[in-house]
Amino acid sequence: MLHVLLIVFLISLFYMSIANRMTTYVNVLAMQGILLFFIAFIELKHINTVNLILILLETIIFKSVAVPVFLRYVLKRNHITREAEPYLPNFVSLIITTVIVVTTILLSNTMEESYLDKMYFVVALSTLFTGLYFIATRRKIITHVMGYLIIENGVFVLSLAVGNEMPMLVNLGIMLDIFASVLILGVFLNKIGDVFKDIDVNQLTNLKDY
Amino acid sequence: MIVVLYLIVSILIGTTLFFNRGKAVNYTLIWVFIALQCAFTVYTCMNYNKTDSTYFTFDSLGIIMLLTATIISIPAVIHSHIYIEESEEKTPRSRATYFGAMVLLITAVSAAYLANHIAVVWIFTEITTLSASALIYHHRNKLALEGTWKYVFICAISITFVFIGILFLSLSFAKGGSDDLSYKNLLAHSSLLNLSWLRLAFLFIFTGFTAKLGLFPMFTAGVDAKDKAPGPAAALLSSIVMCMGFVGIFRFYIVVANTPLLHWASLVIGIAAFLSLFIAAVYMIKVKNIKRMMAYSSVEHMGLVMLGIAAGGIGYYAAILHIVLHSFVKSSLFFQYNQIYRIYKNKNIYQLGNYFKYNNTGAIVVLLAFISVTAMPPSGMFVSEFLIFRSLFESNQLVLLLVVLLLLTLIIWAFAKNIFKILFIPAVNFDESKVPVVSPWRSLSQFILIGGAAYLGLNPPLIFVDLIKDSILLLPH
Numbered sequence: 001m002l003h004v005l006l007i008v009f010l011i012s013l014f015y016m017s018i019a020n021r022m023t024t025y026v027n028v029l030a031m032q033g034i035l036l037f038f039i040a041f042i043e044l045k046h047i048n049t050v051n052l053i054l055i056l057l058e059t060i061i062f063k064s065v066a067v068p069v070f071l072r073y074v075l076k077r078n079h080i081t082r083e084a085e086p087y088l089p090n091f092v093s094l095i096i097t098t099v100i101v102v103t104t105i106l107l108s109n110t111m112e113e114s115y116l117d118k119m120y121f122v123v124a125l126s127t128l129f130t131g132l133y134f135i136a137t138r139r140k141i142i143t144h145v146m147g148y149l150i151i152e153n154g155v156f157v158l159s160l161a162v163g164n165e166m167p168m169l170v171n172l173g174i175m176l177d178i179f180a181s182v183l184i185l186g187v188f189l190n191k192i193g194d195v196f197k198d199i200d201v202n203q204l205t206n207l208k209d210y
Numbered sequence: 211m212i213v214v215l216y217l218i219v220s221i222l223i224g225t226t227l228f229f230n231r232g233k234a235v236n237y238t239l240i241w242v243f244i245a246l247q248c249a250f251t252v253y254t255c256m257n258y259n260k261t262d263s264t265y266f267t268f269d270s271l272g273i274i275m276l277l278t279a280t281i282i283s284i285p286a287v288i289h290s291h292i293y294i295e296e297s298e299e300k301t302p303r304s305r306a307t308y309f310g311a312m313v314l315l316i317t318a319v320s321a322a323y324l325a326n327h328i329a330v331v332w333i334f335t336e337i338t339t340l341s342a343s344a345l346i347y348h349h350r351n352k353l354a355l356e357g358t359w360k361y362v363f364i365c366a367i368s369i370t371f372v373f374i375g376i377l378f379l380s381l382s383f384a385k386g387g388s389d390d391l392s393y394k395n396l397l398a399h400s401s402l403l404n405l406s407w408l409r410l411a412f413l414f415i416f417t418g419f420t421a422k423l424g425l426f427p428m429f430t431a432g433v434d435a436k437d438k439a440p441g442p443a444a445a446l447l448s449s450i451v452m453c454m455g456f457v458g459i460f461r462f463y464i465v466v467a468n469t470p471l472l473h474w475a476s477l478v479i480g481i482a483a484f485l486s487l488f489i490a491a492v493y494m495i496k497v498k499n500i501k502r503m504m505a506y507s508s509v510e511h512m513g514l515v516m517l518g519i520a521a522g523g524i525g526y527y528a529a530i531l532h533i534v535l536h537s538f539v540k541s542s543l544f545f546q547y548n549q550i551y552r553i554y555k556n557k558n559i560y561q562l563g564n565y566f567k568y569n570n571t572g573a574i575v576v577l578l579a580f581i582s583v584t585a586m587p588p589s590g591m592f593v594s595e596f597l598i599f600r601s602l603f604e605s606n607q608l609v610l611l612l613v614v615l616l617l618l619t620l621i622i623w624a625f626a627k628n629i630f631k632i633l634f635i636p637a638v639n640f641d642e643s644k645v646p647v648v649s650p651w652r653s654l655s656q657f658i659l660i661g662g663a664a665y666l667g668l669n670p671p672l673i674f675v676d677l678i679k680d681s682i683l684l685l686p687h
Binding site for chain 1 (some may be wrong): 329332333336339340343352353355356357359360362363366367369370373374376377380381384389406407434437438
């Protein structure tokens, strides 16, 4: 069951890499939050109940409700066009995501005597690199933020893998999630929307060296 | 308990500053904080090598960095006071936010120096991102927003990287049998660390901390931030925050150096350091904005520091000496920058010039700081740079040494070209009639900092040498 959920998580990345519309991205992020909820629920058996409730609440309320709702609000308020406008065609995106996944699988095979379920490692690292790839190839600031949220989800998967032995690290991961998301989404995405009317990274090129 | 007390009181002062917009209250509180910071520093020195509140140890590296931070924070507050009072767009709100963020930044950085647990360092690194972004956004215009956004975004990604590194570290330590990731415990059980996980952990932690250290690959965030932050805040960003990035990498490097991965880790650091030097050289030649030029010079110096670490031997000693001296000199250059800006109202090198005519004392500071930053002989940084070159020579990296020297020549040429233009060549279309008179006393702190750097470099007090030697004791020689 755990592996099924993790693989669905991985598939959601492929879907995201060929998606065209901004709302699809938001929906996939919300779905990833729900998947993380179930993964955490199944995986974290040896953790005390209060901590588990905290983690589950974070995934379900923060990741799959609050953040998507806020992203929709930002999309609406700033009249962001519905197209994602990637620099590269979707087909290339799909190939690159595949290459990333295959590379992480190969990398996971080189790690000897592992205490970790390799599935976690593959899913987490591919999510991380796909998120970075998203940041590098999308034109809008809000898609950069979504790329960052994908990275956060990948980190969360990885922290669940060690969650039974070191629950402290899962809590730190949650702290990172909330802190960075609030800082990035709340304060600056709003402000940037006010100052720059159409939020596109091409407008953020005034700090130059010459 | 004392560290927790210090943190609580500082955070209280910070939040009170944030919410209380009264001028007298603001300035009283900031000086109360500086008094607290000094008292705390003295306390840590008196309790050398003791552990406080489980997660903080007053070890030699922490004490060196904390002393540096405290010394720099005093002039930083003085110059911030001048800066805020003379700024045209001052509002009670921006002043309160500025000082609140500054208190939070200095506190977080000090705590990160002393933390003995990698996760605690990570938490305080997060807090510095928050407080630094408030400082960078001080002017609240489009460009400041752009700089802040880039800083926040890149720092958020790099903090995530450090966290991933910590997760890999915990996997690497799975055999260790305990969940205690403090440096001491890791060192004691370094033979139990799984090397392939440790490799990944080091890559991620190193990459993450480079955003704070100002090294390749994440250096861009720091350059934009120093460009847009007010002068005194930029001085803090280019000194004490960089030291924090250094502490983050160095403490973990000690752990890695005690495993068979020593040479591999040195190679990684060496490549990043060399690329930083190369990038700094390329940009220094092109750059026309004096503040960005100073920021790229910081990238260059961090490259040198990490080259010292990568070379090993005497390089470890030289690296710590160099980063301390660089903090003093670069912060004084950024303090001086505000006086330059007051006269010319511009930071483009074409619009600056003939500085000796308008502000004699300030021009001498710029000249002395230039001599120090380019590590010309009478300055203290000459000694540390020379030791770094020696360590490269002793580790038989002759080709690297030659290329580094070549790059440094380019950097010195570019730096000198711009600084001498500012000092001696008249500016185009500059209206001389409205030049404000700047009191020479405002340059006093810069003289003290540059003089202190020369003293520490040329004739280091025995206790300072002992502290540095003690902090590199755990590295293989």
